[in-house]
Amino acid sequence: MFCLLVFMCFGDRVEDKKIKEIEQVERRMVVNHSRFNILNFWPSLSKIVLRKRWAQFLQLRKDQEEVILPLIRARREVKEQRLRNLNVEGNEHVVSYVDTLLDLQLPDEKRKLNELEILNLCNEFLNGGTDTTTTALQWIMTNLVKYPQIQEKLLLEIKEVVGEGEEVVKEDDLGRMPYLKAIVLEGLRRHPPARLVLPHAVTKDTVVGEFVVPKNGTVNFMVADMGWDSKVWDDPMAFKPERFLNGEREVSFDITGSREIKMMPFGAGRRICPGYGLAILHLEYFVANLILSFEWRAVDGDDIDLSEKQELTIVMKNPLCAHISRRDAGSRAQVHD
Incomplete structure (x- = not known):
């Protein structure tokens, strides 16, 4: 990444x-x-x-x-x-x-x-585009190990799109994989890389519902709590990609929040993260190819631990340890994420 x-x-x-x-x-x-x-x-x-x-x-x-x-x-x-x-x-x-x-x-x-300003923006680009995406990828792969039935269902979708014998999922294939997209969205809902978005401020006294936000007052959004709200999401702490699929097995969810805001891992509105499209593309591409190439299984007797800790993002307290084996071979290897 x-x-x-x-x-x-x-x-x-x-x-x-x-x-x-x-x-x-x-x-x-x-x-x-x-x-x-x-x-x-x-x-x-x-x-x-x-x-x-x-x-x-x-x-x-x-x-x-x-x-x-x-x-x-x-x-x-x-x-x-x-x-x-x-x-x-x-x-x-x-x-x-x-x-x-x-x-x-x-x-x-x-x-x-000037050079130092460009340097600052490069640092922001590299860290913002890597750390958040790799954190989200780790959480998604962890849930695919924890729920092998979801992994198998995703594998079937991938093979239907790319065909038997293909070794790589191409970027053009991703648009025909709604279940893959639903898995990525569910990963971002259940495990947003950040609990809060970047703080904002109002330029004048503003009334929001019953509250008055004073001029220059700092405003933030509880991103994780929004995605876990039981008034909005059924069984919010469960990992259920199907919640993002409609009756035609298509994803109709709007991640930008232009129609409604039920979760906002990238923020929303004019200040939404400009790299959200790239992040979703990377997540879909990496997840699809990791699943097509390898079978991921939990280590025998090892319960998948979803405990968290705070770094720059919310990462796994105990990083994923899983058995992987190539889809085209019987050899197995234990790897630490």
């Missing part, structure tokens, strides 16, 4: 060693997010009281710059070469996320983004 996001971000097939460096520095920032978050409050005081923590943060920030800025500068050079109509190695040119940032113009300030 991270390799895919790096390619989308920088438009080049980065060497494995370099990807590992990017992954390590980004992971360190994610893991220490809660420790560094306190530095936002009263910085002039925290720089004195929390000197060591500030030093750790600044060192990590320096490490990010050393790893990622060369990739941004290389992409800028490729762009400048193309503008000068010079020969660029390789015939294929992928428009990357960084390319769009290099072109971006700030209308109010009448300038383009």
